[in-house]
């Protein structure tokens with residue numbers, strides 16, 4: 001009887017899992033294994049919110065495997081020695097995995113593949129949760145893409161809505177004793193600050209499917225406009241599920257079309273704007289694959305001489321806590337703290353405020369997001385921060401400084417989002433809600449802070465710094 005190990009990593013699902021599917025087809029015994037080895041993720045080890053999600057996602061995967069007569073074998077320690085040990089114990093002759101594309105994972109997996117082969121153990125790796133491998137698309141000149149639109153045009157021609165792989169017909173039924181308990185991985189916070197996350201999220205494959213159904217029922221119809229309204233549940237909220245590989249773009253595409261066919265007499269729903277956003281995710285992976293240094297360095301070297309302000313711990317603290325005195329910035333930062341997620345438009349606004357009005361280096365923001373986002377993703381987060389800061393790929397020009405007041409007036413005119421996250425301003429009249437500093441009495445009564453910085457003057461200072469850095 002031949003035995004294989006399926007090494008789960010960022011693919012915590014059973015359906016549309018090529019590694020699992022193939023291992024179950026080719027081997028009588030299959031050991032589903034997860035190795036907790038955060039030290040192998042370089043300088044970007046998972047933050048607190050990601051660890052919380054991971055705990056629950058592993059639990060969900062284990063439950064699903066148990067329903068099929070298997071169990072997730074949990075270990076911690078170095079991946080290579082653990083794989084060798086589990087292979088020796090079970091007699092496994094092949095290790096299966098789905099690829100991850102972050103620089104540290106690529107380096108580690110290359111090494112592990114070679115070492116396993118030296119030990120006579122075969123390795124079969126499969127495409128991760130993406131439409132294309134990040135190295136597959138190139139420009140006509142054979143170069144990586146640096147502009148999204150042509151990248152997406154090309155990628156779109158390669159995407160079809162074919163059916164994703166089902167769960168394996170013969171499930172992995174091999175149960176090993178002697179692993180770690182989930183609790184022993186120490187992923188949950190010791191102080192219970194995770195109530196808001198529990199309220200908002202259901203990690204795991206079923207949670208991802210439910211989120212997709214909700215999106216198909218409620219929001220896909222007017223996604224193109226509603227996606228910019230932070231008070232609405234107008235986006236799919238699938239980012240963390242995608243990051244942990246609980247669902248794939250292929251499943252989303254096929255699933256949406258199927259659900260729309262089943263539920264709607266009206267066939268006119270256009271899912272293209274949504275697919276395009278998934279394209280940004282893939283563009284980020286492509287970019288990070290070709291330019292791995294960007295996690296810590298400006299992509300545009302012109303910014304190497306930029307005069308970022310000195311690190312200001314007090315300013316950073318006010319931004320992190322949502323006490324800047326600028327309502328949309330504070331609402332977003334508090335949404336993040338409470339739920340582990342922030343609406344995309346508000347992410348752009350808070351990032352612009354930090355990197356332009358406060359002129360703090362984008363890495364300070366990227367690190368905070370890394371620790372607090374349930375969807376913290378090295379490619380997307382790095383691209384998002386560098387894009388807003390102006391130094392990234394296909395980035396917003398530096399002089400585009402988001403004005404948090406006009407953004408709130410445009411996308412949250414009645415202040416529904418602001419009132420939701422800023423209890424101090426819940427009863428503020430619409431006339432002053434967006435600029436509460438215009439009513440000193442309101443600030444005194446409510447304790448909401450005065451703005452920590454003048455938006456107009458700080459914008460001018462940022463633009464002057466940018467001009468100076470260009471020489």
Ligand SMILES: Cc1cc2nc3c(=O)[nH]c(=O)nc-3n(C[C@H](O)[C@H](O)[C@H](O)COP(=O)(O)OP(=O)(O)OC[C@H]3O[C@@H](n4cnc5c(N)ncnc54)[C@H](O)[C@@H]3O)c2cc1C
Nearest residue numbers: 235236237238239277278281344375376377380381384385
């Ligand atoms: C400063 C900043 C930091 C960000 N950090 C992250 C991060 O760590 N992880 C993360 O997943 N996204 C990040 N984003 C991108 C985006 O904000 C989130 O993907 C989105 O808000 C997630 O919500 P959703 O799933 O409802 O999105 P939807 O609008 O439903 O989009 C569907 C999916 O498309 C992908 N997507 C959408 N917008 C983008 C984008 N701009 N760039 C890349 N992929 C995108 C995501 O996988 C998302 O789940 C960041 C954006 C900014 C401006």
